[in-house]
Structure formats: structure tokens, C-alpha cells
Amino acid sequence: MRSLLLVRFGEVHLKGLNRPYFMHALLRHIRRAVADVGGEVWLSDSRIFVSGADDMEECARRVCRVFGVHSVSPALEMEKDDFAAICEQAVGLLRPLGGTFKVAARRSDKRYPLDSPAINGKIGAYVLAKLPHLAVDVHAPDHRLDVEIRDKAYLYVTRMPAVGGLPMGTNGKACLLLSGGIDSPVAGFMVAKRGVALTCVHFHSFPYTSERAKQKVVDLAKVLSGYCGPVRLHVVPFTHIQMDIHRLCPDNLGTLVMRRFMMRIAQRVALTEGAQALVTGESIGQVASQTMEALACTNETVTLPVFRPLIGFDKSEIVERAETIGTYALSSLPYEDCCTVFTPRHPVTHPKPEKVAQAEAALDVEALVEEAVAGIELVETGATGAE
Numbered sequence: 098m099r100s101l102l103l104v105r106f107g108e109v110h111l112k113g114l115n116r117p118y119f120m121h122a123l124l125r126h127i128r129r130a131v132a133d134v135g136g137e138v139w140l141s142d143s144r145i146f147v148s149g150a151d152d153m154e155e156c157a158r159r160v161c162r163v164f165g166v167h168s169v170s171p172a173l174e175m176e177k178d179d180f181a182a183i184c185e186q187a188v189g190l191l192r193p194l195g196g197t198f199k200v201a202a203r204r205s206d207k208r209y210p211l212d213s214p215a216i217n218g219k220i221g222a223y224v225l226a227k228l229p230h231l232a233v234d235v236h237a238p239d240h241r242l243d244v245e246i247r248d249k250a251y252l253y254v255t256r257m258p259a260v261g262g263l264p265m266g267t268n269g270k271a272c273l274l275l276s277g278g279i280d281s282p283v284a285g286f287m288v289a290k291r292g293v294a295l296t297c298v299h300f301h302s303f304p305y306t307s308e309r310a311k312q313k314v315v316d317l318a319k320v321l322s323g324y325c326g327p328v329r330l331h332v333v334p335f336t337h338i339q340m341d342i343h344r345l346c347p348d349n350l351g352t353l354v355m356r357r358f359m360m361r362i363a364q365r366v367a368l369t370e371g372a373q374a375l376v377t378g379e380s381i382g383q384v385a386s387q388t389m390e391a392l393a394c395t396n397e398t399v400t401l402p403v404f405r406p407l408i409g410f411d412k413s414e415i416v417e418r419a420e421t422i423g424t425y426a427l428s429s430l431p432y433e434d435c436c437t438v439f440t441p442r443h444p445v446t447h448p449k450p451e452k453v454a455q456a457e458a459a460l461d462v463e464a465l466v467e468e469a470v471a472g473i474e475l476v477e478t479g480a481t482g483a484e
């Protein structure tokens with residue numbers, strides 16, 4: 098007998114002929130996530146199993162964060178022929194629990210001498226005799242003891258929900274504009290969840306934004322890497338651009354012109370990194386630069402598609418997601434962001450393209466973009482699933 102994790106995958110099931118490709122990626126990411134806790138990972142009978150880690154709880158937490166995993170059950174693997182031992186272990190699993198239970202048996206081995214109802218009945222009766230504090234409720238039990246009869250027998254009472262989605266990298270790569278705010282890490286998570294690998298860009302306006310503001314973004318990228326694996330963060334020096342905008346453009350267009358620079362530079366990074374789209378944390382109407390017209394005006398500067406997974410989310414919904422994925426506390430640290438430096442008092446909400454073009458005519462856009470790209474500092478974050 099041994100303890101292991103039984104891993105269920107979600108949509109990978111639906112992949113038809115491409116399924117081996119998705120399975121291979123999923124296995125690779127689970128292996129990466131558990132490598133340094135000693136987990137051994139294999140595929141058998143349409144299930145993924147993990148065993149051998151020193152700390153199986155930590156191992157389970159990590160597997161739950163791998164995209165493509167639907168749920169995880171810490172299970173006991175036993176020889177299926179020793180039915181008395183199975184009954185005994187069922188008692189062991191249910192002993193610490195109270196209330197009602199049911200046994201839910203499934204056989205993929207149809208030659209097994211007992212069918213599912215017989216397994217349920219026998220184990221249920223044995224448990225009741227040994228644990229009189231429990232009662233059976235087959236309709237709405239507090240606990241469900243699953244017994245799967247495959248090449249071995251597997252017993253478990255918990256299903257830990259996992260992140261779901263599709264294995265990382267099976268749907269290309271995107272470049273996330275990662276600020277230190279609440280929204281953009283959530284936007285990155287949502288795209289990554291669909292199997293898209295991330296590369297990140299952050300705009301940093303030293304000395305107007307501090308070293309610790311940059312560190313906060315590195316830390317946010319590390320949290321994302323806990324799901325995605327190592328993430329490359331491109332830190333772009335943005336001070337010169339912001340100073341020029343502030344000096345040479347009408348104040349009310351400042352934010353918009355700045356956002357257009359962000360998009361152009363992000364696209365440059367995306368193309369060198371082999372990314373096929375840009376991702377931002379914008380949602381309609383959240384701030385002046387996120388009206389329909391303003392979004393159209395920032396889109397104009399790039400040819401790559403721009404994904405905004407939070408487009409229809411209220412702030413409270415974004416906060417909830419940020420808490421769930423573990424970025425909220427970091428995002429809430431009160432450090433300055435380049436967007437808060439030189440914020441116009443009355444930003445336009447309905448920009449006119451010709452006015453924006455006029456404003457930008459005062460700047461040497463190409464040279465500023467070149468200079469910023471040339472000054473990029475690359476930070477590699479997170480080598481394991483631990484962070």
C-alpha cells in the first residue's frame with residue numbers, strides 16, 4: 098500500500114486527436130511543479146498519478162496550481178484482491194470524520210468478483226459496524242468515500258479543486274503588460290490559464306518610481322510563475338518618455354500618449370519573444386484611459402491582437418480573483434506606479450485621433466521607443482512551482 102495523488106484533468110479530455118500533445122504538456126508541467134519535492138509522476142489508465150514526495154500535502158498544493166488539472170485526490174493505492182484490507186483502510190479514512198457518508202465504488206476492471214453495488218454495500222456495512230458515530234446517507238452525504246477498482250484499488254475521501262484550464266504553452270505565447278496594480282496580474286493569470294505562456298513587460302520610471310516598486314512587480318511575476326513556471330520580466334526604462342510627454346504634450350492627453358508608448362514597446366518585446374498577442378488589465382470605463390474611444394486609440398499603435406480578459410469585470414470581481422490567485426496582498430502595497438507620475442488633472446475620456454496625432458508630432462516617437470527598448474533589463478523569475 099502507498100499514498101499517492103490521483104490527478105484529474107479537465108478539458109484535455111476533449112482534445113480528440115490532439116490529446117497526446119496536451120497530455121504530454123500536462124505531464125511535463127506537473128513534473129516541473131513537483132520536481133524539487135521529489136514527486137514522481139506517471140500516466141496510467143487515463144489518470145495521472147503522483148507519488149514519492151516527502152511532503153505530499155505541499156505536492157498536492159502544487160499540482161492544484163498546474164493549468165490543465167481539474168482536481169486532485171490524495172488517495173491510498175492498495176492491492177485490489179485483499180478486500181478485507183480495503184475495508185480496514187476505508188475505516189481508517191472515515192474514522193476522523195463525523196456526520197454521514199456514502200461509499201461510491203467504480204470498477205474499470207469488470208472481472209473483479211464484486212460489482213459496484215456489492216462493494217458499496219460491503220464496505221458501508223463494515224464501516225458502520227466499526228464506526229457507530231457515522232451514519233449512511235446515499236443522497237446528500239457529508240463525506241463520500243470513493244473506491245476505484247482499476248489495476249489496483251484506490252481509496253479517497255477528498256477532491257481538492259485545482260485551477261483548471263489548459264496546459265501552459267499549448268496555446269502559444271502572449272506578452273502581458275504587468276503593472277504593480279491589482280488588475281494586470283489577474284489578466285495575465287486568466288490568459289495563462291487557457292494554455293498561453295506569458296512573457297511580461299513592466300514600465301519603470303526611476304527615480305519617480307522606486308526600487309521597491311519594481312521589486313513588487315518582480316514579486317508579482319514570481320506569484321504568476323508559481324502557476325506558469327519561469328516567467329521573463331522585461332523592465333523598460335520609461336522616465337525619458339514620460340518626461341518628454343509631460344514637457345511637450347497637452348496635459349489632458351498625457352496618459353493616453355503614454356499608454357500608446359506602452360503598447361508600441363510591448364509589441365516590440367512581444368515580437369522578439371515570439372509572442373502572438375498583448376494582454377492588459379483594462380476593463381471598460383474603469384478609468385479615463387479605458388473608455389471605448391481611449392481603448393481604440395491605444396490599439397491603433399499596434400498590429401498584434403490586444404487581449405483584455407477583464408473587459409467586463411467590475412473592480413470587486415477583479416479583487417476577488419486577485420485574492421484567490423494570491424496576488425492581492427502584493428498588489429495592495431502602496432508603492433507608486435509610473436501611471437501615477439504626472440497624472441493629468443483632467444484626462445480626456447473621448448479622445449479625437451487627430452488631436453492625439455498632433456500631440457505625438459511634438460515627440461520623436463521612434464527614437465524614444467528605440468532608446469527604451471535598448472535599455473530593457475531582463476529579470477527571470479521563479480524556477481519552480483514553489484513560489
Ligand code: ATP
Nearest residue numbers: 274275276278279280281298299300377378379436
Ligand atoms: P492595474 O491594476 O493593472 O495597474 P489600472 O486600473 O491601474 O490597472 P491603468 O493604470 O490604466 O489601470 O493601466 C491599465 C493597464 O495598462 C494595466 O492593467 C496594465 O496592463 C498596463 N500598465 C499600466 N501601467 C503599467 C506599467 N507600469 N507597466 C506595465 N504595464 C502597465
Ligand code: MG
Nearest residue numbers: 276278434436
Ligand atoms: Mg496600474
